[in-house]
Amino acid sequence: MYSLHYFIKAAVLFGFAMYIVHLVKTENILFYIAPRMIDYVKWSAVAFYAIAVYQVYLAIRAFLGSAAACDCDHDHTPSSSLLKNTVIYGLFFFPLLLGFLLPDSSMGSSLAAKKGMNLSSSANVKKDPAAAVPAAPSPASPAPSGSSPAAPGPGASGQAAPAPAQTPPPASSQPPAPDGSSGGIAAPSASGNLDDMFPSDKFTEHYAKYAKQLYKGSIIPVKEDLYIETLTTVDLYLDQFIGKKIEMTGFVYRQESMKDNQFVVGRFSIQCCSADASPFGVLVEYDRAKNFADDSWVTVTGSIQKTRFNDMDIMMIKVEKVVKAEPAKAQYVYPNPDFGS
Incomplete structure (x- = not known):
């Protein structure tokens, strides 16, 4: 009796250790956890192996009838109920079996719809109520004709927070946008000081510094290692970036309230593991x-515009070029710990 239970426990522990090794070797572990957590998971596999070996040792001793007696005054005799033992061990064997049998795949549109696609990255940035900076006007292009506003889904879907207080550049220095609207690329003030264009407070100073770097380039690349930081920066200072060119890669996502010529290019952001995944994207x-089918991967290049979606002002990319892309090796994006340092 004792020997059998020890062998079963050893099998469970060996199984989980082997599953971790399988995920690491195939690199499919990136579907479940952030890269910074991989070393910890590897060490857990070593611990599982060590405990499993000890369970085998106890099983052999019990089989030979030399199991050590326990002096803790508690009865450790396993239950003799077959049903109870099947249920208890099944709680460990069943998820392990699913892990080996089911294919490893990334999260996509179906989960994004349940969590709610976040179309306003800056909504998660704190604002300093004491910051006394004049607010910039926020002209928005009219809502797409034929679209009907819908209540945002969970996860702040389409919830755009107001941009931080900004000092507007002279209107005369703003060339017209590609679509003929009055919102062009904001030009530096007469003094040429970008600080006037990108004001900041104690919560947004890092974004303002990064915004000045992005503004100087001819195109804004949304890189893997700065995905959320780049989208948040552009969203915070959206009026200043209107008309600038941007390029980003992600999966195609749609929801019912979108028009036929619209979709979202999105990615899932992970802090620690897939349980805390949050979808972020930009309307295209x-x-x-x-x-382009849902969940297909594309690289989009176009100009930054502002539009209204679900009664919110959000960033939109007016596409100049779309090409199919291969899914990234690490399909999720992660907060950059060095941002602002």
């Missing part, structure tokens, strides 16, 4: 949007 407008 493209005449041939139907050519």
Whole structure:
């Protein structure tokens, strides 16, 4: 009796250790946890192996009838009920079996719909109520015709927070946007001081510094290691970036309230593991949007615009070029711990 239970426990522990090794070797572990957590999981596999070996040792001793007696005054005799033992051990064997049998796949549109696609990264940035900086005007292009506002889904879907207080550049220095609207690329003030364009408080100073770097470039690349930071920066200072060119890669996501020529290019952001995953993305407008299926990966290049979606002002990319892309090796994006340092 004792020997059998020890062998079963050893099998469970060996199974979990082998599953971790399998995920690490195939690199599919990135579907479940952030890269910074991989070393900890590897060490847990070593611990599972060590405990499993000890369980085998106890099983052999019990089989030979030399199991050590316990002096803790408690009865450790395993239950003789087959049903009870099956249920208890099944709680460990069943998820282990699913792990080996089911394919490892990344999260996509179906989960994004349940969590709610976040179309306003800056909504998560704190604002300093004591910051006394004049607010900039926020002209928005009219809402797409034929679209009907819908209540935002969970996870702040389409919830755009107001940009931080900003000092507007002279109107005369703003060339018209590509669509003919009055919102062009904001130019530096007469003094050429970018600080006037990108004011900040104690919560946004890092974003303001990064915004000045992005503004100087001819195109804004949304890189893997700065995905959330780049989208948040552009969203915080959206009026200043209107008309600037941007390039980003992600999976295609749609929801019912979108028009036929619209979709979202999105990615899942992970802090620690897949349990805390949050989808972030940018609305895209493209005449041939139907050519791209949900969950297909694309690289989008276009100009930054502002539009209204679900009664909120959000960033939109007016597409100039869309090409199919291979899913990234690490399909999720992660907060950059060095941002602002």
